[in-house]
Amino acid sequence: MIYHDLVDSIVAALEARDQYTANHSRRVSDMTEQACICLGMAEEDYENIHMAAHVHDIGKIGIPDAILSKPDKLNDEEWSYIKMHPQIGADILSKSKTLQPLAEIVLHHHERWDGGGYPSGLKKSDIPWGARIIAICDSIDAMMSNRVYRKALTSEQCKREMAKFSGKLYDPQIVQCVVEHWDKIVEPIYINQQEL
Numbered sequence: 001m002i003y004h005d006l007v008d009s010i011v012a013a014l015e016a017r018d019q020y021t022a023n024h025s026r027r028v029s030d031m032t033e034q035a036c037i038c039l040g041m042a043e044e045d046y047e048n049i050h051m052a053a054h055v056h057d058i059g060k061i062g063i064p065d066a067i068l069s070k071p072d073k074l075n076d077e078e079w080s081y082i083k084m085h086p087q088i089g090a091d092i093l094s095k096s097k098t099l100q101p102l103a104e105i106v107l108h109h110h111e112r113w114d115g116g117g118y119p120s121g122l123k124k125s126d127i128p129w130g131a132r133i134i135a136i137c138d139s140i141d142a143m144m145s146n147r148v149y150r151k152a153l154t155s156e157q158c159k160r161e162m163a164k165f166s167g168k169l170y171d172p173q174i175v176q177c178v179v180e181h182w183d184k185i186v187e188p189i190y191i192n193q194q195e196l
Contacts, residue, residue, distance in 0.1 A: 007051045027189050029053035031137035038181040049130035052105035056134050059089030083118050105130040112169045132171040
């Protein structure tokens with residue numbers, strides 16, 4: 001119970017700083033939990049992954065407001081700041097013995113299946129399992145959310161993007177599961193946002 005309370009407190013701190021990031025984290029954690037279920041994982045095996053999804057962007061608390069809240073696309077220098085958020089998040093979580101199991105998952109949620117991600121350039125099975133699941137759910141939410149500079153993708157457009165980058169950005173096994181169970185993992189979250 002204390003474990004869950006700590007995670008809820010961290011999410012509340014993030015929400016106080018940035019409403020979009022907090023809502024994004026909730027959507028990603030909901031999708032992550034359903035993806036874990038569809039992948040056949042037992043609750044005790046995915047509990048840390050689900051909680052890591054709740055706090056995967058906590059490191060953004062250390063990113064300057066001017067960058068975090070910029071309404072336009074970021075330039076290269078600003079992206080270099082954004083790319084620091086997984087390490088900042090892992091550092092925050094590592095301070096608590098209770099939350100340390102979440103730190104490695106949070107640290108690597110922007111790694112890519114082909115090794116082109118950050119911060120460590122890990123690839124394939126070197127990327128923690130939970131981080132691979134969160135990476136996919138994180139990308140789906142980014143694509144299916146409106147931005148100042150572009151409209152949200154439709155469900156079908158998003159599925160095509162996931163298939164296109166399966167085996168490049170994302171673990172193909174997880175992508176296949178998510179696409180096959182889209183109605184359970186993704187649709188319930190966006191059903192009121194757009195026609196699916």
